[in-house]
Amino acid sequence: MRSLPAFPDLRAFLAWAEARGDLARVDASVSLRHEMTALQLAALRAGGPVLRFDAHDGPKMPVVTNLFATRERVAAGLGLTPDQIPGFGAFLASLRSPPPPEGMRDALSRWPMLRAALAARPRVLRHAPVQEADLPDLSALPVQTPWPGDGGPLITWPVVITRPHGAGELSRYNLGVYRAQVLAPDRLILRWLAHRGGAAHHRSWERAGEPMPVAIALGADPATLLAAALPLPENVSELGFSGVLRGARTDLVAARSVPLMVPARAEIIVEGWVHPGETAPEGPFGDHTGYYNAVEPFPVLRVSRITCRRDPLYLTTVTGRPPDEPSVIGEVFNDLALPVIRAQIPEVLDLWLPPAACSYRMAVVKIDKRYPGQARRVMMALWGMLPQFSYTKMIVVVDGDLDIRNWDDIAWALATRMDPGRDVMLIGRTPMDYLDFASPLEGLAGKIGLDATTKIGAETAREWGREMRPDPAHEARAAELLAGILP
Structure with missing residues (x-):
């Protein structure tokens, strides 16, 4: 089913994009405050490549943007070409409720489905690339301030990893993309809305009166990013689903300072704790509606450790009135979800x-x-x-x-x-x-x-009108005559 190889990490995907001329390196110095956003959006609206900024006015770390700014790259993140998306959606729909096999030949034809189920089982590593080094604090990250009216630097592509109180099973983990405002070198504000999985887990820890462990993966592989962004049913694990999307098992490793498993091949992992009742005013920030959201209190994450690869990359995006990167991803998800909708x-x-x-x-x-x-x-x-x-x-x-x-x-x-x-x-x-x-x-x-x-x-109580349509033979004759008239 997959026409592209599995991408185990962000670097493999970037290498694939660069090999096909779909990655551009920006050598000119660009400001993280507002200027980088303008270039991102201009490139996206032109159907442009992934952008890598090696020179900017922030901490010395390459910044990668516009990862999923085209339908082709979103599909590639799933290992597919755009025309394969509907078929993959049908396959995912069949995984939810597969029909019983009709004989041995049919059972053998289901091997891709079995392989996908096996790929949903994460693999735990003892040593991981994302724990090769440490960063001192959040000030070492080149975090953008996207819009002129924003309340501060904003982490925009974080895969936030949580679990409910008293449950350590990987199947109970939630992965969500929630924006994170940098409040201080050791503080983040996590904006998760009440209906999201992270907020539900937070409520369970608050009821128990205990601090909640949280990990944030920055620069995860494409399948993990897309699984975290998908509106999956509540009983579907994003960790498991990322293995199905990738076509290969998800590699995990134990975090160093919190009791959570984290993506072993991400670029950076931010670990920390959310203490009961601790909030801070978040925002304002420009949002997907094209407006700035109001300032509201959201939970504070106290950072306990930041691990990373050697020479890590920082992945970011920008959210605003469409077209933006999330709206491009949404178009592909629309096609991917259609078979599931039609099944219901x-x-x-x-x-x-x-x-x-x-x-x-x-x-x-x-x-x-x-x-x-x-x-x-x-x-x-x-x-x-x-x-x-x-x-x-x-x-x-x-x-x-x-x-x-x-x-x-x-x-x-x-x-x-x-x-x-x-x-x-x-x-x-x-x-x-x-x-x-x-x-x-x-x-x-x-x-x-x-x-x-x-x-x-x-x-209706009326007879419905009869729609006008030309005779197909006349349309064909008109096309033939027109071909001889027009240059």
Whole structure:
């Protein structure tokens, strides 16, 4: 299934990108404050390469950005080409609920599935590259301050590793990408929202009245980064899932100062403790909505040790109004998740999360409509399917004859197949990202569903119009004549 080799670490992926001319080294000195962000975004919007900054005004450590700034590189992080993403999504869907084999031949054909299951089992090492050296404190990291209104330096690609109180099994670990504000050389603020796994683990340690061990992997391998960013079901381990994505087992090692296992081939590991009740005001910082978020209290991590590779690399990104790197990743995840969605809601033919709508805030769904009320059923199923969809505040449902990635088709369906008095479903006081300033209450907002499908049965008392379409033979003849007229 994989057309590219497994990338055991960030360096292997960078070597692959450089070999194909997809990595550029920036020799000019660039400021970590705001200037690097401008160059990152300009390169991303031009479909440009991974950027490596060897000269900047921060601590002496190379900075790597724009790792996943193109669909091709996101797919490559999974070991695939972009056209293989839908097939890999179907494979992942089959891993969730594989059908029983039909005879020995079928059982043998399932070997890739068995191999993927084995790859989900991490491997524990006694010695690891990420523990070859130590850094004195956070001031040794070249941390960006992305936007002019930001409250300080911000770590933007941290894979934050936590576990619940009283549970040491690797299957109970959570990996999440939560931004981390540098507060002092030995202090970080971890911004995890209440519905995220890290926050749930934090609550379990606070209930026990004990400090919580936390590790942060910086510069992890592509599969670990992508697994941590995926909106996986709560019972799916990101550590295990990264092995499936990588096509090879995840190497772990025991952290030096906290009771956690950490990625052995990351570039840097920040270890520390979050003490009960200790918070600090975080922000403001520019966010994916294109606005600065409000200043709010979040837990403080007291750093206890920082281990690293010899000559480590610092990986960073920038978040803002799309297009940005997270929105590019979201486009690929959209295609990857479609088979899983279709396994739960079979009538869904396609689903698009427009990147310009901050990805998950709006969804356009194409269905195979067969009965009255089906579009509303699909809306409700999507809102309740994954935690990420609970933040989707607008769903537009259209018929199977339209291209949902074509705004003209969507506008036509809304204008001709949707009546505002009949085909709009409004729901109030539902969960919402509190960064959505349009919501009347923090964390609570309404949702709207627009049924832009052809109305059938009890949905309408009128005979539906007949759509105009040219004769295919005439279209072919027109194309033939036009070819002789146009240069």
